[in-house]
Amino acid sequence: MRFDLNEDQSTYATFLEQMLAAPDTGFQPVEGWGRYDYGTALDAQLDENGFFDAAREEELGSVTAALMVYEAAQVPVCIECAASALIRPFLGRDVSRPLAVVVDDAPGAIRYLPQAKGLVSITATGVRYADLPEGAVQPVESLYAYPMGTVDRDALDWTALDVDTGDLRTLWQVAVAAELAGVLKAGMDAVIDHVRERRQFGQPLGAFQGVQHRLATAAVEIEGARLQMLKAAQSRSAQDAAAALGYVQGVATRITYDLHQFMGAMGLTLEHPLHRWSYRAKLLRADLGGSSASYLAYATERWGAA
Amino acid sequence: MDFTWTEDDAAYRARIKDFLARELPANWDEIARHGPGSPEQTEFSLEFCPKLAAEGLLIPHWPEEWGGAARPPWEHFILGEEMWRAGEPRGGQYMNVNWIGPVLMKYGSAEQQAQYIPPMAEGKAIWCQGFSEPGAGSDLASLRTRAVREGDDYVINGQKIWTSYAGLASTCFLLAQTGGAEGGRSGIAIFLVPMDTPGIEVRAIPSLIGHGDIHEVFFTDVRIPVSTRLGEEGEGWTIISYALANERVGIPRYEMGSAELDSMVAELQRRGQFSDSVVRSRAAAAAAACEAARLQVYRVVDGRARGAAPGNESNLARVAVVAAEQAVTDFGMDFLPDGFSGSDHMSMLSHHERAIVTGIAAGAAEIQLNLVARRHLNLPKGA
Numbered sequence: 001m002r003f004d005l006n007e008d009q010s011t012y013a014t015f016l017e018q019m020l021a022a023p024d025t026g027f028q029p030v031e032g033w034g035r036y037d038y039g040t041a042l043d044a045q046l047d048e049n050g051f052f053d054a055a056r057e058e059e060l061g062s063v064t065a066a067l068m069v070y071e072a073a074q075v076p077v078c079i080e081c082a083a084s085a086l087i088r089p090f091l092g093r094d095v096s097r098p099l100a101v102v103v104d105d106a107p108g109a110i111r112y113l114p115q116a117k118g119l120v121s122i123t124a125t126g127v128r129y130a131d132l133p134e135g136a137v138q139p140v141e142s143l144y145a146y147p148m149g150t151v152d153r154d155a156l157d158w159t160a161l162d163v164d165t166g167d168l169r170t171l172w173q174v175a176v177a178a179e180l181a182g183v184l185k186a187g188m189d190a191v192i193d194h195v196r197e198r199r200q201f202g203q204p205l206g207a208f209q210g211v212q213h214r215l216a217t218a219a220v221e222i223e224g225a226r227l228q229m230l231k232a233a234q235s236r237s238a239q240d241a242a243a244a245l246g247y248v249q250g251v252a253t254r255i256t257y258d259l260h261q262f263m264g265a266m267g268l269t270l271e272h273p274l275h276r277w278s279y280r281a282k283l284l285r286a287d288l289g290g291s292s293a294s295y296l297a298y299a300t301e302r303w304g305a306a
Numbered sequence: 307m308d309f310t311w312t313e314d315d316a317a318y319r320a321r322i323k324d325f326l327a328r329e330l331p332a333n334w335d336e337i338a339r340h341g342p343g344s345p346e347q348t349e350f351s352l353e354f355c356p357k358l359a360a361e362g363l364l365i366p367h368w369p370e371e372w373g374g375a376a377r378p379p380w381e382h383f384i385l386g387e388e389m390w391r392a393g394e395p396r397g398g399q400y401m402n403v404n405w406i407g408p409v410l411m412k413y414g415s416a417e418q419q420a421q422y423i424p425p426m427a428e429g430k431a432i433w434c435q436g437f438s439e440p441g442a443g444s445d446l447a448s449l450r451t452r453a454v455r456e457g458d459d460y461v462i463n464g465q466k467i468w469t470s471y472a473g474l475a476s477t478c479f480l481l482a483q484t485g486g487a488e489g490g491r492s493g494i495a496i497f498l499v500p501m502d503t504p505g506i507e508v509r510a511i512p513s514l515i516g517h518g519d520i521h522e523v524f525f526t527d528v529r530i531p532v533s534t535r536l537g538e539e540g541e542g543w544t545i546i547s548y549a550l551a552n553e554r555v556g557i558p559r560y561e562m563g564s565a566e567l568d569s570m571v572a573e574l575q576r577r578g579q580f581s582d583s584v585v586r587s588r589a590a591a592a593a594a595a596c597e598a599a600r601l602q603v604y605r606v607v608d609g610r611a612r613g614a615a616p617g618n619e620s621n622l623a624r625v626a627v628v629a630a631e632q633a634v635t636d637f638g639m640d641f642l643p644d645g646f647s648g649s650d651h652m653s654m655l656s657h658h659e660r661a662i663v664t665g666i667a668a669g670a671a672e673i674q675l676n677l678v679a680r681r682h683l684n685l686p687k688g689a
């Protein structure tokens with residue numbers, strides 16, 4: 001058991017941190033007050049420097065890939081990282097990125113579809129892949145801080161992939177858990193900055209114990225989520241992944257509520273970045289059926305069917 | 307104890323429902339999806355409130371001398387509940403009806419009453435509430451907008467923020483300091499400021515709840531006559547306490563929540579996804595949260611109807627209402643996440659947009675929790 005990074009992982013993490021801190025990854029309002037800002041430059045930089053391939057490298061592995069998803073989720077711009085870092089290396093063939101993923105034929109719009117070059121479908125019966133031809137995707141307006149889109153799925157040219165669908169589902173659960181833990185962490189950090197500065201009743205908001213306890217609880221839960229997610233990234237066991245995802249989805253609802261409460265009205269403006277994280281969290285916490293579905297899967301893994 | 311409605315109350319509710327079914331236009335859902343604070347709905351209220359007035363359904367609880375029918379508090383409450391259930395077609399005019407009108411009746415000069423009350427009674431007045439400032443949110447008494455007396459005028463300088471309806475309002479119910487440098491509650495006075503007075507600038511704040519819902523309002527050397535002051539200098543805090551007591555229960559949001567829950571469940575049933583026991587039990591939990599809020603709110607109304615002194619029940623009720631709204635919107639987000647993208651299920655989306663402000667807009671839920679702890683649980687105050 002070891003919680004620190006090995007040398008390769010440390011180097012990777014240091015470079016990643018530098019790229020994520022580039023000025024154009026910061027918060028800036030989008031024309032027309034759009035809800036998200038796609039980090040095109042950051043995406044290209046990470047891609048060119050091979051960051052999305054961590055999982056393929058023995059010294060880095062899927063834990064490092066999961067860590068990357070967690071870190072990348074914390075910048076106010078969004079980039080398609082989860083599928084590229086944790087699904088793409090395991091498809092058994094080369095596919096372009098950005099990549100979008102749909103599980104169990106969930107209806108409606110899919111995140112990152114407008115940017116995506118290909119779509120992966122994971123169902124109980126198998127994993128399929130389809131390129132997304134130019135013009136096939138319809139961007140969709142959304143409350144969520146993601147680019148969302150739809151595509152006529154029946155019209156795509158699907159290829160069945162020779163991979164273990166259970167393993168891919170597990171990896172995707174880890175990826176979603178990593179991204180969700182990351183956006184919660186970033187939202188919490190932004191709110192902590194705010195309650196440190198903002199004074200009411202002659203003291204910083206962060207000096208009220210009622211505020212402290214709820215933020216402290218969030219910190220404990222996010223750390224618990226992060227560690228479970230990393231463990232699952234290594235074990236790639238269905239049980240670990242279900243626990244990690246169910247847990248972070250379960251705490252996300254309350255944490256998101258608290259973060260907005262402590263920001264007050266400021267948190268509702270598009271001039272403050274909190275929504276860039278909270279409105280990613282709101283979608284991720286319902287992904288793959290949400291917390292209860294993950295927990296049901298966990299129970300089956302651990303104690304057998306009902 | 308009796309948890310049933312009287313025949314009169316039930317008939318009154320039915321009458322309002324009939325009226326709404328008859329008078330709300332075919333495109334009402336499209337207007338309502340922008341939310342009660344939107345410019346769309348505020349404009350609509352100028353069409354709709356005169357109809358309510360003509361039907362005797364705008365200000366039935368006001369005294370007869372101001373055009374009302376002195377109807378009892380329960381009727382007034384049922385009216386509000388049905389309006390909110392329908393998405394609040396009165397827009398911001400609900401404030402006039404609930405508290406601005408009654409406050410002017412009690413504290414206004416004859417001139418102010420004659421100028422402002424009749425247009426409210428006719429359903430033609432849009433007001434905004436200039437309380438919060440960048441530095442004064444939960445701690446309202448720390449507001450710094452200043453009104454300085456110069457002869458027969460006051461000159462106002464300062465800034466308000468988060469002001470709803472300011473883009474279309476004709477008058478602002480403004481709080482400002484007139485006292486010494488120490489500020490605080492005792493220095494606050496109220497002014498009824500025409501929004502077209504030179505020196506007032508309104509800027510819409512882009513927000514998660516839509517564009518044109520909340521604003522910044524800047525006051526630069528705004529000169530208004532002394533006659534615009536409501537009550538005396540230093541009387542502002544007393545007056546808003548009276549106003550807020552009129553608003554004791556706040557908005558019956560559980561009513562919208564409960565209606566929204568029904569439509570979410572209908573959608574899940576349509577999709578064949580309402581057989582899952584987790585989903586069913588979460589829907590029931592949200593429904594129960596709405597009922598828990600509803601009954602706590604009803605207890606407050608009952609107190610008012612019986613003329614009891616206001617207690618801390620309203621603090622409990624407000625917290626319960628926030629929890630109810632939260633439970634409903636979380637249910638929707640968890641089980642119909644695709645309902646928040648694209649043009650389908652827009653009512654769900656607008657419900658969510660309303661729900662996210664519930665714990666903040668009318669004063670933070672945490673402030674209510676502080677009051678519950680201190681006044682209801684009698685817990686001691688910290689050092």
Ligand SMILES: Cc1cc2nc3c(=O)[nH]c(=O)nc-3n(C[C@H](O)[C@H](O)[C@H](O)COP(=O)(O)OP(=O)(O)OC[C@H]3O[C@@H](n4cnc5c(N)ncnc54)[C@H](O)[C@@H]3O)c2cc1C
Nearest residue numbers: 208261262264265435437438443444468469470667670672
């Ligand atoms: C949609 C909307 C419409 C509004 N319309 C109007 C309007 O028309 N006119 C107007 O004047 N104002 C309006 N407001 C402003 C509203 O009244 C304020 O947002 C509210 O009073 C909270 O103030 P704040 O946002 O500055 O939050 P802050 O006072 O900065 O508080 C932020 C958070 O800190 C926490 N907190 C604060 N104090 C304490 C404490 N003592 N103990 C524990 N926790 C605490 C709470 O969680 C709180 O939510 C509106 C707000 C919204 C969201």
